[in-house]
Amino acid sequence: MLKIKNLQASINKKLILKGLNLNIKEGELHAIMGPNGSGKSTLANVLSGKSGYEISGELKFQGENLKEISVEERARKGIFLAFQYPLEIPGVNTNNFLKTSLNSVRKAKGEKELDALAFLKLVKEKSSELGIDEKILSRQLNVGFSGGEKKKNEILQMKILNPNFSILDETDSGLDIDALKIIAQGVNTSRDKKKSFLVITHYQRLLDYIKPDFVHVLSEGRIVKTGCSELAQELEKTGYQKLN
Amino acid sequence: MKQQELKKSKEYKYGFTTDIESIKAPKGLNEDVIKFISKIKKEPKWMLEWRLKAFKRLKNIKEPNWQKPKYPKIDYQNLYYYSAPKSSKNKPKSLDEIDPKILETYEKLGIPLKEQEKLSGVAVDAVFDSVSVATTFKDKLTEKGIIFCSISEAIQKHPELVRKYLGSVIPITDHYFATLNSAVFTDGSFVYIPEGVRCPMELSTYFRINSSETGQFERTLIIADKGSYVSYLEGCTAPMRDENQLHAANVELIALDDAEIKYSTVQNWYPGDKNGKGGIYNFVTKRGACRGKNSKISWTQVETGSAITWKYPSCILQGDNSVGEFYSIAITNNYQKADTGTKMIHIGKNTKSRIISKGISAGNADNTYRGLVDISKKALNSRNYTQCDSLLMGNKCGAHTVPYIKNKNYSSIVEHEATTSKINEDQLYYCNQRGLNQEDAISLIVNGFCKEVLQQLPMEFAVEAQKLVGISLEGSVG
Numbered sequence: 081m082l083k084i085k086n087l088q089a090s091i092n093k094k095l096i097l098k099g100l101n102l103n104i105k106e107g108e109l110h111a112i113m114g115p116n117g118s119g120k121s122t123l124a125n126v127l128s129g130k131s132g133y134e135i136s137g138e139l140k141f142q143g144e145n146l147k148e149i150s151v152e153e154r155a156r157k158g159i160f161l162a163f164q165y166p167l168e169i170p171g172v173n174t175n176n177f178l179k180t181s182l183n184s185v186r187k188a189k190g191e192k193e194l195d196a197l198a199f200l201k202l203v204k205e206k207s208s209e210l211g212i213d214e215k216i217l218s219r220q221l222n223v224g225f226s227g228g229e230k231k232k233n234e235i236l237q238m239k240i241l242n243p244n245f246s247i248l249d250e251t252d253s254g255l256d257i258d259a260l261k262i263i264a265q266g267v268n269t270s271r272d273k274k275k276s277f278l279v280i281t282h283y284q285r286l287l288d289y290i291k292p293d294f295v296h297v298l299s300e301g302r303i304v305k306t307g308c309s310e311l312a313q314e315l316e317k318t319g320y321q322k323l324n
Numbered sequence: 325m326k327q328q329e330l331k332k333s334k335e336y337k338y339g340f341t342t343d344i345e346s347i348k349a350p351k352g353l354n355e356d357v358i359k360f361i362s363k364i365k366k367e368p369k370w371m372l373e374w375r376l377k378a379f380k381r382l383k384n385i386k387e388p389n390w391q392k393p394k395y396p397k398i399d400y401q402n403l404y405y406y407s408a409p410k411s412s413k414n415k416p417k418s419l420d421e422i423d424p425k426i427l428e429t430y431e432k433l434g435i436p437l438k439e440q441e442k443l444s445g446v447a448v449d450a451v452f453d454s455v456s457v458a459t460t461f462k463d464k465l466t467e468k469g470i471i472f473c474s475i476s477e478a479i480q481k482h483p484e485l486v487r488k489y490l491g492s493v494i495p496i497t498d499h500y501f502a503t504l505n506s507a508v509f510t511d512g513s514f515v516y517i518p519e520g521v522r523c524p525m526e527l528s529t530y531f532r533i534n535s536s537e538t539g540q541f542e543r544t545l546i547i548a549d550k551g552s553y554v555s556y557l558e559g560c561t562a563p564m565r566d567e568n569q570l571h572a573a574n575v576e577l578i579a580l581d582d583a584e585i586k587y588s589t590v591q592n593w594y595p596g597d598k599n600g601k602g603g604i605y606n607f608v609t610k611r612g613a614c615r616g617k618n619s620k621i622s623w624t625q626v627e628t629g630s631a632i633t634w635k636y637p638s639c640i641l642q643g644d645n646s647v648g649e650f651y652s653i654a655i656t657n658n659y660q661k662a663d664t665g666t667k668m669i670h671i672g673k674n675t676k677s678r679i680i681s682k683g684i685s686a687g688n689a690d691n692t693y694r695g696l697v698d699i700s701k702k703a704l705n706s707r708n709y710t711q712c713d714s715l716l717m718g719n720k721c722g723a724h725t726v727p728y729i730k731n732k733n734y735s736s737i738v739e740h741e742a743t744t745s746k747i748n749e750d751q752l753y754y755c756n757q758r759g760l761n762q763e764d765a766i767s768l769i770v771n772g773f774c775k776e777v778l779q780q781l782p783m784e785f786a787v788e789a790q791k792l793v794g795i796s797l798e799g800s801v802g
Contacts, residue, residue, distance in 0.1 A: 128757050131749075151756035160757075167754040171772025180768065181758035188759065220772070237758065 081106050081245060081276045082127075085138035089119075089126045096122040098301035099137070104245075109267075109277040111287055113312060114298035115320045120280045121164060123298070124249040127278075128161040129154045141245070156188035158244035162234040162251045169221040174233065175203065177221045178240060185241055206239040210266050228259040235266035246270070247278045252286040264289030284316040336594055339564030342429045342534050349406035351537075355379065358507055361406050365476045365510075368483060378496040378506035387500045392692045392724065393632045393661035395605060398570060405508045407535040409452060426452055429532065447472055449513045449529040451542065461525065471516040472527055475543050478514035485516055489547055493576040493613045493640070502609045505574040509543035512573070517552035517583075526782050528557040533569060533593070533604070542573035548583035550616065555586040555782055561629070564594050566602045568631055573608045581616030581643065586624070588781055589637075590789055593629035595796075600659025600688075603631025610637035614646035614672075622649040623666065624780040626789045628796040631660060636694065638667035641675035641703070648677040651777040655770075655796045656689030656721070665695035665726075670703035670736070679710040682774045685721035686797055692724040697738055699731045706736040714744040715773050717766075717797070767794030 082104040089097040096119045104110050114120050126133055129151040139146040146154065169177070182202075183193040194202065207214050212232050222230050231251050238246050251263055267277060267290050279290060287295070287309060295312045297305040299320065305311065349360045358379055362372040387398075409423055430450055447461035449472065465472050471482060479486050496506040513529040533540050548554055571593065577585050587610075596603025606629070612621035623637040633656075639648025650666035668677035683691040697708045714723035725742050747769060755765035771778065771790050781789055 130753055151753065152759055152761050155757050155759040163754065163757075167748070167751045169751055169754075169769055169772055171775035172768055177755075177758070177768070180760060180764070181755075184759040184761070184764065241758070 081142060083140040087137035087139060089122055090134045091132055096301055100303060102303065104276050104278065106276060107273040108293045109271065109279065111279045111281060111292035111295045111312065112298050113281055113295060113315060118298045119301045120298055121249055124161055124247050124280060127247055128159060156185050160238050160241055160243035160246045162238060162248045164249040166222050166230040166234055168223045170223050172221045174217045174219055174221045178237060182240055202240060207236055210236060210262055212236055227254050228256065231255060232259060232262055235263050239266055239270065244274065245276045249280050250282060252281050260286060261289060284312040287312045336564055338561035339594060342425055344425050345410040346407050346535055347410050348404045351404055352401045353405060357405050361508060361510060367479055371479055375507050378503050381497055382503045382507055385500055385503060391634055391663045393663055393690065395632055404538040406510055407538045447525050447527050449474060451511050451529060451531045452534060468521050469518040470521060470523055471514065473514055475512045475514045475545060485547065489578055490545055493578060493611045494574050494609055501572045501607045502574055505541050505543060505572050509541045512543040515546040515554060515556060517548045517554045519549040520551045523554040526555050526557055526784060530559045532561055536567065539570040544575040546585055547578045548580065548585045550580045551582045553584045557588040557782060557785055559590045561592050564602065568603060568605055570605045575610040577612030577621055579614050579616060579619035579621050582618045583616060584620040585612065586622045589625040590785060591627045591629050592792060595629045595660050596631040598658045606630035606633045608635040610635060613640045614643050614648060617643040618645045619643050620647040624651040624777065627654045627662060627664060628792050633662040633664055635664050636666050639677065640669045641677065642671045644672040645674045646672055650679045651780045652681045653774045653777045654691055655684045655793065656691045657796055658687040658689060660689045663692040663694055665693045667696040668708060670699040670706040673704045675703055675706045677708045680776050681712045682777055683714045683723055684770060685723050686717040688720045690722040692726060694726040696728040699733060699736045701732045704733055704735045708738045710740045712742040716746045766797055770797060
């Protein structure tokens with residue numbers, strides 16, 4: 081699904097990713113861990129196509145060269161990023177935003193756009209699956225949401241858009257245990273043979289609830305170690321320091 | 325590729341011209357032209373005298389020049405002050421008699437005059453250059469005693485009302501453009517809602533400038549008698565031309581005891597091309613008097629067109645407990661300029677006013693909010709709340725807020741809040757990541773920014789206005 085080869089990315093002439101290699105196959109869930117400043121969020125931004133980065137190396141998604149494709153096109157092809165800091169957009173109703181988003185993705189796929197009724201039904205179903213209070217959906221997008229509500233809203237968007245490849249950028253940061261479980265449940269119920277995930281996290285805690293196929297350690301812009309889920313537990317004990 | 329798409333959709337879609345024979349007054353501004361206008365409209369003598377009085381005054385006053393957007397000197401002698409489709413000389417009695425070309429024009433503009441009668445719950449007065457060409461739903465309104473017709477017709481048929489109220493809110497001595505309008509005004513709408521009547525449908529006037537080198541001098545007068553209610557909406561478009569055309573309107577509203585007038589504008593005059601060539605000078609005087617106790621006047625404007633917009637729809641709150649509101653969205657793109665806002669003059673006790681202004685600037689445009697809140701000594705326990713928000717897109721445009729606040733008594737409270745923000749790259753990125761393209765993302769964010777004002781528009785027009793907000797800003801980012 082995703083093939084990254086010798087990826088280098090710099091912003092404002094500062095090199096952040098220094099030759100990163102990563103292969104994610106259909107149905108796999110990869111976790112990326114690493115200390116602050118190791119390039120985790122940069123990787124998420126580069127994959128989603130955020131502007132401002134200078135990029136070299138190979139970046140392929142479902143066989144296509146991602147570098148040529150705009151942010152919205154990538155989204156329509158099924159790349160989803162759960163933001164570390166979801167943006168507030170005053171005056172924009174959350175439901176409305178979700179519907180616009182879903183319909184532009186559906187339209188691009190050649191599917192029929194959902195009308196208001198069908199959309200509300202879908203939202204009801206997905207939010208109750210996740211145990212999210214629907215009331216937040218009638219509020220302005222992320223405005224006045226608590227940290228937990230914002231993150232839950234990201235996962236709800238993921239469930240509704242139903243992407244092939246989801247990136248979770250430190251979605252677990254700053255969450256209490258209940259919210260964490262909701263996030264994990266959102267991911268676990270979405271997993272199937274076709275869908276892939278890249279879960280970026282600081283802590284092993286989230287991986288108690290989401291079982292990754294692979295764990296990578298990112299340090300100074302490179303993946304320095306790869307293992308199975310036990311690697312995360314090991315890191316929790318020893319810290320990142322030892323790896324360098 | 326994206327750039328090309330933008331260019332294509334950016335064109336002003338109302339920029340076509342209707343090829344139609346017209347009758348014009350000779351070029352220039354003089355007594356003879358005024359007499360010509362008055363005669364062709366079969367006006368009574370008092371009306372002509374009123375016009376000439378204004379003209380006499382005009383010769384002794386100068387154009388104001390304190391506004392922020394400057395413009396080249398207007399050659400008033402090189403304009404046509406009257407232009408009307410030839411076919412309207414003998415005023416058509418029904419829609420079937422109207423020149424099909426004119427009907428077609430309005431259809432193209434999305435205001436099908438014929439369909440309108442059958443389908444929608446909106447009565448329309450259509451003004452083409454200097455004359456009103458059609459008013460729909462007249463019969464249904466007449467049943468309730470409501471008068472909705474062109475001002476020319478009202479001058480002939482309802483002189484007692486016109487004489488009593490015309491110029492009572494905007495005196496002919498007011499200022500240069502108001503005085504000019506009083507001398508040469510050609511057409512516009514007249515509305516009278518009798519005591520206790522709630523107007524059962526939206527009333528709306530659609531202004532169209534078609535002829536070149538022609539000024540449009542619209543005059544509208546709306547009177548809401550005791551305990552009545554009316555919601556009125558005007559829309560405006562013009563062809564694309566290299567020249568700057570002048571639209572200098574006067575609009576007067578009068579609300580008597582317990583009456584309410586809601587006046588909405590969707591202004592989409594030709595804004596000029598992307599280099600700032602051509603476009604309408606929209607120099608308009610709009611003023612409402614809350615003359616009776618507990619009366620209310622609410623202005624809502626969505627200003628997206630015109631090369632220069634220069635207007636301050638105002639409320640004079642004479643009656644005790646009267647309420648004035650001003651909700652405004654002013655969007656300027658490319659080289660457009662706007663200097664707009666409101667005046668809230670509190671005279672009666674317990675009067676309230678509310679001002680919500682949303683200014684959006686993109687490209688090389690410049691947008692000024694200018695407003696006056698004046699609470700007199702006697703206007704005890706009055707209250708004003710003002711909120712001015714500016715949104716900037718790119719780094720070549722400007723936004724300015726110039727509030728004048730005068731509170732002359734101790735029991736009144738005035739609040740003013742202002743914010744300026746830039747459209748946030750991260751917000752756009754967030755929307756893009758959810759599959760929205762740049763234009764949709766901007767439209768979404770800007771519509772969110774304007775929401776409080778858009779909510780004030782009548783349902784029938786809110787959707788249209790939302791789209792217009794998006795279209796006006798196309799190509800401004802990216």
